[in-house]
Amino acid sequence: MPLVHISLRSGKTAAYRQAIFDGVYGAMRDTFNVPEDDQFMAMTEHDAANFRYGASYLGVSRSDDLVFIQITANNTRTTQQKKALFRRIAERLADSPGLRQEDVFVSLVEVEKENWSLGNGIAQYA
Structure with a gap:
């Protein structure tokens, strides 16, 4: 259940922004x-x-x-999975919307499973 925050300079098109959402989500699914x-x-x-x-x-x-x-996620992934995620995000965003891989800055914040409430005031993973 990753929570993703993306920050960029203003002025990009809706399609450009959507491609970033799609690329990050696809990379998380892949890795x-x-x-x-x-x-x-x-x-x-x-x-x-x-x-x-x-x-x-x-x-x-x-x-x-x-x-x-910035991706906040459970601290359940291996170092290899993290490296694969970083690489895959950069690859996907290079493909679409055409970002240079040097311009893809990723920070992973890991948390314990019990630190999430996905609604209704319930700690679903605790």
Whole structure:
């Protein structure tokens, strides 16, 4: 049950934004065994004054097309699955909407299963 927050500079088309949603979800299905219809995602757009990044931090050349993707998920995946997820997101977003892989920044936040309530005030995974 990943929860995904995506941040990017404003000005992209609806189709571009939808391609990001679809690519991230598809990558999670490919690598994290995320079930069909398990889509809990939000996207925020920021003007230039409210979107900062290191243009060359760790030797990665980033542009203003940079997309931050933060995924909160149960801490049940292996390191290999995490690496596969990062790689697959970058590949899918390069395919559509055409992002440079250098502009795909992913952060994974892992939580214990009991830290979720998916509605009705119930801890469904506890």
